[in-house]
Amino acid sequence: MNYAFTHEFAAQADEADPLRSYRERFHIPQHNGEDTVYFTGNSLGLQPKSAREVIDQELNDWAKYGVEGHFEAKHPWFSYHEMFAGPLSKIVGAKETEVAAMNGLTTNLHLLMVSFYRPEGSRYKILCEGKAFPSDQYALQSQVEFHGYDADDAIIELYPREGEHTIRTEDVLAKIEEHRDEIALIMIGGVNYYTGQVWDMKTITKAGHVAGAMVGWDLAHAAGNIPLQLHDWDVDFAAWCSYKYMNSGPGSVSGVFVHEKHCTDKDIKRFAGWWGHNKDERFKMEKRFDPMPTAEAWQLSNAPVFAMAPHKASLDIFSELDMSKLRTKSEKLTGYLEFVVDQISANSENVNFEIITPRDMNQRGCQLSILCHGQGKALFDHLSKNGVIADWREPNVIRIAPVPLYNSFEDVYRFGKILEEAV
Ligand SMILES: *Cc1c(COP(=O)(O)O)cnc(C)c1O
Secondary structure (H helix, E strand, O other): OOOOOOHHHHHHHHHOOOOHHHHHHEOOOEEOOEEOEEOEOOOOOOOEOOHHHHHHHHHHHHHHHHHHHHHHOOOOHHHHHHHHHHHHHHHHOOOHHHEEEOOOHHHHHHHHHHHHOOOEOOEOEEEEEOOOOHHHHHHHHHHHHHOOOOHHHHEEEEOOOOOOOOOOHHHHHHHHHHOOOOEEEEEEEOEOOOOOEEOOHHHHHHHHHHOOOEEEEEOOOOOOOOOOOOOOOOOOEEEEOOOOOOOOOOOOOOEEEEOHHHHOOOOOOOOOOHHHEOHHHHHHOOOOOOEOOOHHHHOOOOOOHHHHHHHHHHHHHHHOOOHHHHHHHHHHHHHHHHHHHHHHHHHOOOOEEEEOOOOOHHHEOOOEEEEEEOOHHHHHHHHHHOOEEOEEEOOOEEEEEOOOOOOOHHHHHHHHHHHHHHO
């Protein structure tokens, strides 16, 4: 695309955008009576306008049926979670039997590590990214300590080379090779929350398996953002949250992927609950746990229907699209943001913006992380005062995510104008 930092260009690009009408399906937060420039869909996605109706449906059915709603409700609660397998499997590139919506993300990481972090003898270490999202760090650390290891010894962290911000695949592969007889589990965020770097999940998963390790991915910043092929990449397990790119509301339900080859293994160790039990026999309340031959085997409890209702509203929208269409727009839109930021940086004597997210589109989703050399926080405050909702991280990094489902080229243009004013 031949970009130009003009209103005319942005308007034309929006006009030509086949996904432009999706913006109207979401509530855009307001600032002084105007739409904000909402660039934090990587933190909390916007509310689908249909969410209220979907929640109301369940409130009404609860009022009308009481307990009978488990089978009589329009979307029976007994099987409420089953509605999500179809759309989720498309979003993450899985079979329907390999995904389940349940719990919160960190809870699911623990449940999955119970099954897939099985340290034994000299193979007990976990390879992960340095400066991982704090919850992931705490989860990994508490898992190794739970098994009686010392975190400083049992956790191997990956860091960028001196002077670089992102981690090279070749360095990951070298690290796997270096510790090949010690690594029990590789667990990394598929898209790094801070830099926006997309990892080469296929290559790393394969290398992990060659070394004899299990490989899991935290897809909090990947699901709904980039195309994924978890089944074909032979990933052992993954989990994500639905409130970032999947627009399902604050703290909304997480999703898990467990590869088919593990789903059908009845002997795998796990923490079990009744909603993971063979559903045809669930109400016989028999003594022995008989796991479903699907990712649902990791489910513990019956579905929290009100928390899941907005997830339904959101996935109904995703079902109308496919990830490749979203991706096509995402590349153009983020490319435009990159162009605008570079241009402002080149024309300014006061600031220098360094985009620490990879320049290569194959190594990023829609987020750009911008390191501000100069007046970072003041500049961020100016953005906020003028209706830009972005994210600030110490030291001096602004994260912005133009989300292809509801952000426009006009948003990027307006952002650029406000940024230009600030510098
Ligand atoms: C957002 C995010 C989380 C949040 O965890 P919750 O259990 O949903 O609170 C965890 N890990 C990563 C990598 C995240 O980006």
